[in-house]
Amino acid sequence: MFFHIVLERNMQLHPPTYFGRNLRENLVAKLMKDVEGTCSGQHGFVVAITGIENIGKGLIRDGTGFVSFPVKYQCVVFRPFKGEILEAVVTMSGDMPNYTTSDGSVKIQKDSEVRLKIIGTRVDATEIFCIGTIKDDFLGVINDPASV
C-alpha cells in the first residue's frame, strides 16, 4: 500500500561548501538524493519526496564542524504488509519457464498483471522481499499481455 507520511531526518552539511543563499535548496537537493529510492523495514520504500514541512535550526557538531539540520518532510512510501492483497505487474519469472495452465488457456509471463495476496515479508538492509500467493478466491491473472 502506498502511504503519504511525514518523516524526519538529520541532514549533515559541511560548510562553507553549502552555506550561503542556496542553503535551503542544497539541503532539499541532498535530502532527495539521500532518501528517494531507499528502503527501511519500518516505513518501506521512499518513492518520492513531495514537500518539506520544516527545517530546524542547524547545530554545529563538536569536532567535525559539520552542521546538522533536523528536516521534516512529506513523502510517498510503499510499505507492503503480510495479508495485504494487491495487483502487480510481472517483471520476470526468474529462471523458470512461463506459467501456463494445463489446457494452455491462461498464461503468466512478463508484463502479465496479477492480483496476489502477500503471505510473508522479509526485510534486509536495502529491500523488503515479499512472497505471495494466487491460490485463493478472486486472485490470479487479471490481464494477459498476449491477448491485448
Next chain:
Amino acid sequence: MSGERRENAAELKIGDEFLKAKCLMNCEVSLILEHKFEQLQQMSDDPRNQVSQILSRYQLTEFELCVLGNLCPETVEEAIAMVPSIKVHSYVSER
C-alpha cells in the same frame, strides 16, 4: 523486528502509524509522480528545455516559440508586436 511477525493486513494489524496515515490509491501516486517528473524537467539546468517546456503548452510553431524565448516579452502587447503571427491563435483572442 519481531513486531513485524504480528503484522497482518487482513486483520488491519498494520501498526498505529500506518492506521492513522493517509493512504494513497495507485492513481493518486501516478498523478504525484507525473507532476514530480514535470517539475524535475523544468528544474533541469538546460534553459532551452525549460523554456520549451512551458511554451510548448500553447499551439505555437517552433519559430514563434523560439522568437518568444529569445526576446522574453513582458506583456501581451509586446508579445504580439514581436510575433504578430500569434494573433491568429484562438487562445490570444479569448484573453
